[in-house]
Amino acid sequence: MTDPGLPPFMQNSGGAPPPMSEGSFGQSMGAFGAMLKLQQDISERFPKSKVPWNETRKFLKSISIEGIRSTSLYRFHMDFFREIGLGNMQLISYAPMHYIFAVPNNPVCNFYPALNNQKVCVATTDALHRFFREELELECSVEETECIKNGDPVCKFKVDLQPISAYQIMLDEYDKMILSGVRPPVENDELMERVKALTIYKLLEKGKLSEIGSAYMQFASNMKVEEKVFDPPWKLKEELSSIAETHSTFGGAFGEMAKKVQTNQSAAPTSPEPVVSEETKRLQEEAKKTDSFAELLAKMKKNE
The missing domain is CATH 3.30.1380 (Muramoyl-pentapeptide Carboxypeptidase; domain 2)
Structure with a gap:
């Protein structure tokens, strides 16, 4: 598989906000x-x-x-x-x-x-x-x-x-099984797509766990995060569009759409945050300040 590489990004900084005082x-x-x-x-x-x-x-x-x-x-x-x-x-x-x-x-x-x-x-x-x-x-x-x-x-x-x-959100349980050397219960086509994505993200190399993948799996073993499931913010809009397409008259569509909006507003759930332990929060904060997996793992071992 050809490594897609990285685009030649520019490095110059955008700087501070422009002053409002210039001009009239x-x-x-x-x-x-x-x-x-x-x-x-x-x-x-x-x-x-x-x-x-x-x-x-x-x-x-x-x-x-x-x-x-x-x-x-x-x-x-x-x-x-x-x-x-x-x-x-x-x-x-x-x-x-x-x-x-x-x-x-x-x-x-x-x-x-x-x-x-x-x-x-x-x-x-x-x-x-x-x-x-x-x-x-x-x-x-x-x-x-x-x-x-x-x-x-x-x-x-x-x-x-x-x-x-990115890895924390991108990798589900089946991906982690693959990285652990265990075949997940999926069809071959899906398995190949998952392996391809893991290879592109440099977690696998020639079908085996890469150095980056190994470092992440060590890190992930300490990350206890409970993923919350809730509706995406565009669901209501898609449902309203679907209602409009399935009704031949404006009146019929409007009535059902109004009912859908009222139901959505009455529920009005707050999008939940994933539940994380204090240890996970500490690791996440460390990750923000760390440029490499090796440095992060060194910090983790030092604090053990």
Whole structure:
């Protein structure tokens, strides 16, 4: 199998938020008002967009741009960002745990008509970081690598996932069985797909546990996490669309749709957090501060 490798990501930093003081007073106030509304929309929408691990898992296990774009999570992500005013974002480059998103005609750039020769899309950078970290529970770094206001044709954003965080969500019990050398109770086609994904993510090498895979399995043995199952935030929208398609009259569809919305609002469950032990929380915090598995394992052994 050919190693997909990593794309040639740029390394320059997006820097601090652009100053509002440049340009006319009217332009500065207009930018401030637009940014305030955008931040308000983000604050109102984000708590309602928690995604269950089983949906994030499908996104992480997709091993091509086409596969990622076909997931419900990706479609929700793109619609969500467009609806809150962050433009028509799209995935344009992919490698395992590394994603580049582009926003042509980025509306955020219009907040700063007087600014040029700098990157200004701090709001989009922050929103991407919040989406991956808070809604998907994936530790990551996000950087704007190109910006229309800096003379580039589109705005581009690089998202790099923290490996331990990604593995924790991506790997289910069947994957862990494979890494442990035990065949899970699945058909051959599914088994091969799982092995392929584990190989691309460098947990397996030539059908055997890799050094990274071995290190993670040692780490995972100390991670006691109870995964919670709940409906994804796009379920209601999909159900309403299905109702509309199956009714020939507006009246019939409206009645059933209203009933569905009322039922959903009356239930209104809060998306549950996975239950974790104090030891797991400590390990997760250590993982955020650690650049390699070897360093993390050394810390774990030292604290034993």
